[in-house]
Amino acid sequence: QVQLVESGGGLVQPGGSLRLSCAASGFTFSRYYMSWVRQAPGKGLEWVSEINSGGDSTYYADSVKGRFTISRDNAKNTLYLQMNSLKPEDTALYYCAASQGIWGQGTQVAVSS
Numbered sequence: 001q002v003q004l005v006e007s008g009g010g011l012v013q014p015g016g017s018l019r020l021s022c023a024a025s026g027f028t029f030s031r032y033y034m035s036w037v038r039q040a041p042g043k044g045l046e047w048v049s050e051i052n053s054g055g056d057s058t059y060y061a062d063s064v065k066g067r068f069t070i071s072r073d074n075a076k077n078t079l080y081l082q083m084n085s086l087k088p089e090d091t092a093l094y095y096c097a098a099s100q101g102i103w104g105q106g107t108q109v110a111v112s113s
Helices: none
Strands: 003-007 010-012 018-025 034-039 045-051 058-060 068-073 078-083 092-098 107-111
Touching: 003 092, 018 034, 018 092, 018 107, 034 068, 034 078, 045 068, 045 078, 058 068, 078 092
Parallel strands: 010 107
Antiparallel strands: 003 018, 018 078, 034 045, 034 092, 045 058, 068 078, 092 107
């Protein structure tokens, strides 16, 4: 079964950190670019970050650059998003997505005091 399963979301105070994970199964994870996309309450989808198949090229939205780090472990078929210096405007449902069009179900991140 082809799927992506996100985890690691939760409630954190402003300035805090979270690490999201995305476990892939049913396809050759190492072949595909992977992305994180988020959707804040009442808003549209926002691309957050992307990583190439080998993990040596990364790309970030300006809104998260310098605070978030995307990485992957192809041996473990897992994608990560390390989120530091979190802000209330980072509150959203975070999805991982593979470049062939597979999306996970999302993990909720809430940043609030």
